Amino acid sequence: RDFNERCAQCSEVNWGLTDGGRFYCRSCHNVTERTREVVNTDFITNSRVQTISKGLKKQEKTDGGCEWYICEGFQLVLKKQVEALEALGVCPQMKDEILCNFWRCYLQKSKQAYCKRPAGETVKALSVCESSTDVDSDPERPSLLHLLSFSESEGDLQTDCSFVSSLSKVSESTSVYSGSVDGSLYLMKDQKEKLRMTMPMTLSFCYMALLWVREPITLSELLRFVVEGHIPYLNVFQHFPEKMKLCGLDLKIFCVESWPVYEEVFNKMHELAAFLDLPRFPDITESCFLHPDMLCMKYLMEANLPDELHNWTCRVVKKIGIGEVDFLTLMPGNKSTRKVKYDVLAAAVIVVVLKLLFLLDDHYEWLLSEFAEERNKNNTEGGPYFEFKKWYEVVKHSLDVEQKKLDEERAKYLWRCEKPLFYSVKNKSKVLKRRQMVVNLQNQFGKLSGSVQRAEKPNPSSFQLRWSEENTDGSCFHGHSLKGILQEKCGLLTAMNPDYWLCTVKLCNEKLCGHLAHYREVEFPQSYHFVLRLFSFILRIQPSYIHDEVCMIEHKLFNKKLCKKLKYNTVLRK
Numbered sequence: 001r002d003f004n005e006r007c008a009q010c011s012e013v014n015w016g017l018t019d020g021g022r023f024y025c026r027s028c029h030n031v032t033e034r035t036r037e038v039v040n041t042d043f044i045t046n047s048r049v050q051t052i053s054k055g056l057k058k059q060e061k062t063d064g065g066c067e068w069y070i071c072e073g074f075q076l077v078l079k080k081q082v083e084a085l086e087a088l089g090v091c092p093q094m095k096d097e098i099l100c101n102f103w104r105c106y107l108q109k110s111k112q113a114y115c116k117r118p119a120g121e122t123v124k125a126l127s128v129c130e131s132s133t134d135v136d137s138d139p140e141r142p143s144l145l146h147l148l149s150f151s152e153s154e155g156d157l158q159t160d161c162s163f164v165s166s167l168s169k170v171s172e173s174t175s176v177y178s179g180s181v182d183g184s185l186y187l188m189k190d191q192k193e194k195l196r197m198t199m200p201m202t203l204s205f206c207y208m209a210l211l212w213v214r215e216p217i218t219l220s221e222l223l224r225f226v227v228e229g230h231i232p233y234l235n236v237f238q239h240f241p242e243k244m245k246l247c248g249l250d251l252k253i254f255c256v257e258s259w260p261v262y263e264e265v266f267n268k269m270h271e272l273a274a275f276l277d278l279p280r281f282p283d284i285t286e287s288c289f290l291h292p293d294m295l296c297m298k299y300l301m302e303a304n305l306p307d308e309l310h311n312w313t314c315r316v317v318k319k320i321g322i323g324e325v326d327f328l329t330l331m332p333g334n335k336s337t338r339k340v341k342y343d344v345l346a347a348a349v350i351v352v353v354l355k356l357l358f359l360l361d362d363h364y365e366w367l368l369s370e371f372a373e374e375r376n377k378n379n380t381e382g383g384p385y386f387e388f389k390k391w392y393e394v395v396k397h398s399l400d401v402e403q404k405k406l407d408e409e410r411a412k413y414l415w416r417c418e419k420p421l422f423y424s425v426k427n428k429s430k431v432l433k434r435r436q437m438v439v440n441l442q443n444q445f446g447k448l449s450g451s452v453q454r455a456e457k458p459n460p461s462s463f464q465l466r467w468s469e470e471n472t473d474g475s476c477f478h479g480h481s482l483k484g485i486l487q488e489k490c491g492l493l494t495a496m497n498p499d500y501w502l503c504t505v506k507l508c509n510e511k512l513c514g515h516l517a518h519y520r521e522v523e524f525p526q527s528y529h530f531v532l533r534l535f536s537f538i539l540r541i542q543p544s545y546i547h548d549e550v551c552m553i554e555h556k557l558f559n560k561k562l563c564k565k566l567k568y569n570t571v572l573r574k
Helices: 041-061 070-087 095-110 162-172 198-210 218-229 249-254 264-274 294-302 309-320 342-358 364-378 386-413 425-449 526-539 545-555 559-573
Strands: 015-017 022-025 031-035 486-489 494-496
Touching: 022 095, 031 070, 041 494, 070 095, 162 249, 198 218, 198 264, 218 264, 218 342, 218 364, 249 486, 294 342, 294 526, 309 342, 309 545, 342 364, 342 526, 342 545, 364 386, 526 545, 545 559
Parallel strands: none
Antiparallel strands: 015 022, 022 031, 486 494
């Protein structure tokens, strides 16, 4: 009551106390460096001594371990992931100013911390926090975690010991064993309705924070960095402190044995944004990296396509309005707006432009390639004409090589944790000895079979396929001209090809079947499938997702003609 300063973030005067004695704003959950002045030191010291003694008794029972909660484990995972993103060049403010506030808000909304403690209810891991016996407790203070910032979080977060002891009794009475206090209660059936934290959701948190600060990292790049090992995700629990023992259901929660899926992380991010009641995200403008014009330029370079195609992608983006701020900016909870996959959308725009210019029907593009080849023989001025056939051969060779490397790396990946897991001091020496024997045997068999030792992790890069214009073998097509397939009409360059084929005439209901259109390779030309496969490798997603966006863009681009055709067909039926 004596602390009357206004909050630096929201200018409100509504302060509470954390478990560590610091002031925090009840309105925006901002934690200050100011601490509460202690008047009766002896009284508070005695009460703290009783609390600490309870914790020490618990530690002796668990073979040197400490009592910890599932949400504390996820907080450590988020901390490691955001630190890895900072090492990749993300702005430092994203850690404590953005992601940490998202995490605080999630803990409060899911009633794991920063919440009132309902009295007389059964103790549960997620939804109920029992009343505290500490003298300086406040019913609205952070009740479970002493969470100031990710910079101060080291896995030994202070908790309310009265809550720990009461929750431990419930946990010990359950039949399923776990190292954490609430591990056996975390997967209860009645908690499935809530947005329960999972390992893929840690990546959703990271992507949501990246989107808020508009960092030049797409979701596909984020997931690729995870697979390449630049961002902790697989076996991340091996970075937990020694005193945080994992066993039973803890491993089921934190142990991941599959690669993160684009669609799952993307959908969970939107669910999280709506669950947290976040406001409209910062605008995605033309100068932002996530704008289709910017991403199209990047993917044209990686796909080794001519630079002149960027003018056509910009025309398509402007024509159908997918470059507008309101279309691109995320508005959580707004069901009327479509969820934008920025990287997939840009790749689909390029595919549509290639169909506009080359048709991609396994006939017209090869015919144009023959004309371009003849003109290049007699061309002495300017850059060479773009040959689709030659581009196909060069890119296909590189794509096959890189795809084979990727498949081999995934096949050889060791899902087992490098750090051996042991849950008691008695078994520690046995587990370490057994692990050392396994490593020695692997090294011996590796030498006998002549297998090459795994190289060091390569530095992260935004490009997987690289093409240099300095190469004299003609394998780079960035500077090639499109004059051979364009004609000037009314002062504008238009495609010589007057035809276009639609992937589908009528779109499906995305909410019912999960896709706007169904994609089967045998039903489409091989050239179209190759282009989808190329961008599928670049984005590390299924070709069907790019096909969906292509269908959406086509229906926006040819909306008037489609409406006329549908009306005409309806009249004929009548």
